[in-house]
Amino acid sequence: xxxxxxxxxxxxxxxxxxxxxxxxxxxxxxxxxxxxxxxxxxxxxxxxxxxxxxxxxxxxxxxxxxxxxxxxxxxxxxxxxxxxxxxxxxxxxxxxxxxxxxxxxxxxxxxxxxxxxxxxxxxxxxxxxxxxxxxxxx
Amino acid sequence: xxxxxxxxxxxxxxxxxxxxxxxxxxxxxxxxxxxxxxxxxxxxxxxxxxxxxxxxxxxxxxxxxxxxxxxxxxxxxxxxxxxxxxxxxxxxxxxxxxxxxxxxxxxxxxxxxxxxxxxxxxxxxxxxxxxxxxxxxxxxxxxxxxxxxxxxxxxxxxxxxxxxxxxxxxxxxxxxxxxxxxxxxxxxxxxxxxxxxxxxxxxxxxxxxxxxxxxxxxxxxxxxxxxxxxxxxxxxxxxxxxxxxxxxxxxxxxxxxxxxxxxxxxxxxxxxxxxxxxxxxxxxxxxxxxxxxxxxxxxxxxxxxxxxxxxxxxxxxxxxxxxxxxxxxxxxxxxxxxxxxx
Numbered sequence: 463x464x465x466x467x468x469x470x471x472x473x474x475x476x477x478x479x480x481x482x483x484x485x486x487x488x489x490x491x492x493x494x495x496x497x498x499x500x501x502x503x504x505x506x507x508x509x510x511x512x513x514x515x516x517x518x519x520x521x522x523x524x525x526x527x528x529x530x531x532x533x534x535x536x537x538x539x540x541x542x543x544x545x546x547x548x549x550x551x552x553x554x555x556x557x558x559x560x561x562x563x564x565x566x567x568x569x570x571x572x573x574x575x576x577x578x579x580x581x582x583x584x585x586x587x588x589x590x591x592x593x594x595x596x597x598x599x600x
Numbered sequence: 601x602x603x604x605x606x607x608x609x610x611x612x613x614x615x616x617x618x619x620x621x622x623x624x625x626x627x628x629x630x631x632x633x634x635x636x637x638x639x640x641x642x643x644x645x646x647x648x649x650x651x652x653x654x655x656x657x658x659x660x661x662x663x664x665x666x667x668x669x670x671x672x673x674x675x676x677x678x679x680x681x682x683x684x685x686x687x688x689x690x691x692x693x694x695x696x697x698x699x700x701x702x703x704x705x706x707x708x709x710x711x712x713x714x715x716x717x718x719x720x721x722x723x724x725x726x727x728x729x730x731x732x733x734x735x736x737x738x739x740x741x742x743x744x745x746x747x748x749x750x751x752x753x754x755x756x757x758x759x760x761x762x763x764x765x766x767x768x769x770x771x772x773x774x775x776x777x778x779x780x781x782x783x784x785x786x787x788x789x790x791x792x793x794x795x796x797x798x799x800x801x802x803x804x805x806x807x808x809x810x811x812x813x814x815x816x817x818x819x820x821x822x823x824x825x826x827x828x829x830x831x832x833x834x835x836x837x838x839x840x841x842x843x844x845x846x847x848x849x850x851x852x853x854x855x856x857x858x859x860x861x862x863x864x865x866x867x868x869x870x871x872x873x874x875x876x877x878x879x880x881x882x883x884x885x886x887x888x889x890x891x892x893x894x895x896x897x898x899x900x901x902x903x904x905x906x907x908x909x910x911x912x913x914x915x916x917x918x919x920x921x922x923x924x925x926x927x928x929x930x931x932x933x934x935x936x937x938x939x940x941x942x
Contacts (some may be wrong), residue, residue, distance in 0.1 A: 582929035
């Protein structure tokens with residue numbers, strides 16, 4: 463068992479130091495680089511916190527949505543990522559083929575995509591979810 | 601910008617070339633600053649003193665050079681020169697191009713000389729600091745008019761013969777190109793596939809084909825404190841649907857967080873439309889712009905995936921490129937929000 467602080471906690475502390483002590487002392491032309499580093503650390507921290515939970519949920523949701531392709535021969539225990547890529551490829555093929563254009567399938571696929579995408583935004587840029595829609599007067 | 605001195609041989613060759621083309625008795629490059637923008641391509645801003653000839657006196661010029669021979673894309677500068685010249689003649693505010701030199705014996709690569717324009721193009725400055733660009737309603741209107749001038753350039757054009765012909769529907773062309781790009785990638789992107797299916801089902805028929813700038817957005821034009829000084833970045837120009845540029849300019853992903861300023865994050869959509877319509881003479885069908893705003897998000901997402909991939913493959917290790925990959929989820933989120941209703 464790993465000791466503490468965890469990687470996630472280390473990132474958070476390091477990011478605080480960068481933001482509170484280094485950033486104000488940097489010349490203007492280096493501020494953007496420091497902000498990018500802080501952003502990268504925040505994304506990495508959120509991903510560490512979530513671990514594989516989102517990927518597992520996504521695979522389960524895909525299994526309920528469409529027949530999953532058999533995993534390639536020779537792989538006794540394909541990784542979660544390999545299975546997820548194969549399942550999402552199948553979903554892409556289904557979408558391109560027009561099988562989710564109408565009806566109940568359309569709604570189920572759209573719900574699935576919305577929830578998966580929302581969780582990805584929560585990791586990459588959670589502030590975005592508070593932004594206004596693309597058109598105010600529509 | 602960096603303080604790299606201009607090599608002596610380059611300076612001498614340029615002085616002789618410009619003197620000959622401008623019929624000056626003598627030209628002296630008093631100051632030269634290397635501009636940022638690529639390791640292969642060299643751009644210089646020079647202060648040149650002309651003794652006699654067409655440009656007698658002190659001139660501020662920019663030298664844009666091609667990649668050295670042996671590197672692909674060898675005609676980039678000649679094409680850019682032709683596009684800038686066509687735009688200038690159509691009444692678009694662009695830096696005036698002066699001379700193209702395709703003779704590699706002069707400085708070892710092809711290059712062209714243009715006038716220098718002043719100001720800033722930085723999108724994060726423009727969308728946050730109202731001191732730049734003058735009155736914003738006027739700037740939006742002006743940017744609309746400029747775009748209509750660009751769109752007045754129609755095929756066939758001998759001088760732009762290098763641009764691929766557009767024989768099909770520009771919308772379906774784009775859908776096919778974007779699907780092919782996703783198919784080449786090692787990870788599937790179902791939300792973008794959803795968007796592409798929507799773009800396929802709602803694709804407008806082929807209409808008027810015009811010269812599209814291809815990257816007409818805040819960040820790619822320069823302003824000073826009074827207003828527009830020039831339209832930049834012509835490398836994605838091509839024949840297409842005029843609404844493509846309008847959708848690109850207004851798309852939420854190019855407002856740099858200033859979301860209520862629907863025209864490029866700097867002003868109101870209606871001002872931009874009005875300026876366009878004043879020159880084009882026909883109203884913009886706003887309901888059809890939505891389609892191209894969806895297209896803008898899907899296209900930018902595919903480009904962002906490709907940029908992150910350049911970092912991942914080690915072609916160009918860069919935190920900026922790496923973080924560009926993390927823009928993809930919010931673009932996908934927007935694509936779903938824009939297409940769920942229909």
